[in-house]
Amino acid sequence: xxxxxxxxxxxxxxxxxxxxxxxxxxxxxxxxxxxxxxxxxxxxxxxxxxxxxxxxxxxxxxxxxxxxxxxxxxxxxxxxxxxxxxxxxxxxxxxxxxxxxxxxxxxxxxxxxxxxxxxxxxxxxxxxxxxxxxxxxxxxxxxxxxxxxxxxxxxxxxxxxxxxxxxxxxxxxxxxxxxxxxxxxxxxxxxxxxx
Numbered sequence: 001x002x003x004x005x006x007x008x009x010x011x012x013x014x015x016x017x018x019x020x021x022x023x024x025x026x027x028x029x030x031x032x033x034x035x036x037x038x039x040x041x042x043x044x045x046x047x048x049x050x051x052x053x054x055x056x057x058x059x060x061x062x063x064x065x066x067x068x069x070x071x072x073x074x075x076x077x078x079x080x081x082x083x084x085x086x087x088x089x090x091x092x093x094x095x096x097x098x099x100x101x102x103x104x105x106x107x108x109x110x111x112x113x114x115x116x117x118x119x120x121x122x123x124x125x126x127x128x129x130x131x132x133x134x135x136x137x138x139x140x141x142x143x144x145x146x147x148x149x150x151x152x153x154x155x156x157x158x159x160x161x162x163x164x165x166x167x168x169x170x171x172x173x174x175x176x177x178x179x180x181x182x183x184x185x186x187x188x189x190x191x192x193x194x195x
Contacts, residue, residue, distance in 0.1 A: 021053035022062040027147040027167040029100045034062045065185035066126040070142040094188040102165040106174040112159035122149035122158035134178045
């Protein structure tokens with residue numbers, strides 16, 4: 001496992017003072033990872049939006065290999081689909097594994113004091129394995145970024161969520177339960193022809 005990625009990036013990436021586009025809103029793992037390696041980080045509404053920024057602006061794009069988008073139970077987009085869709089326009093420059101931000105299961109005590117009481121859990125689709133492990137009886141409300149899941153739970157639109165601990169702790173209405181920190185594989189792209 002790589003403790004710090006920069007050592008594994010190609011020299012050409014290290015030498016450029018450039019910016020990187022990745023998934024927002026503020027508080028995503030993608031933003032945190034991008035800030036570890038680039039001074040200028042532009043947040044997009046989706047990884048596909050970040051790819052468009054990269055193509056249009058000649059920028060690097062940072063994408064989580066775990067990227068998965070759902071509409072209900074249907075998978076509507078994924079890293080591999082996006083990777084193939086952008087073939088010939090964006091090329092994979094580097095990959096690495098690093099820890100995500102610390103994650104947790106959180107509940108809104110107004111509707112669920114404990115994970116066992118959660119009926120609806122707001123999650124990013126990439127975290128479904130943790131949802132099944134820690135809150136196995138809950139149905140899932142899928143969103144495109146963990147900060148959005150946290151907001152849903154804080155507003156009472158879901159009984160709980162899986163979110164980044166630092167984002168959850170900003171919400172006084174949420175109670176933290178399980179805490180964990182997995183790793184993610186990151187993929188750095190650049191436009192064909194260079195960033």
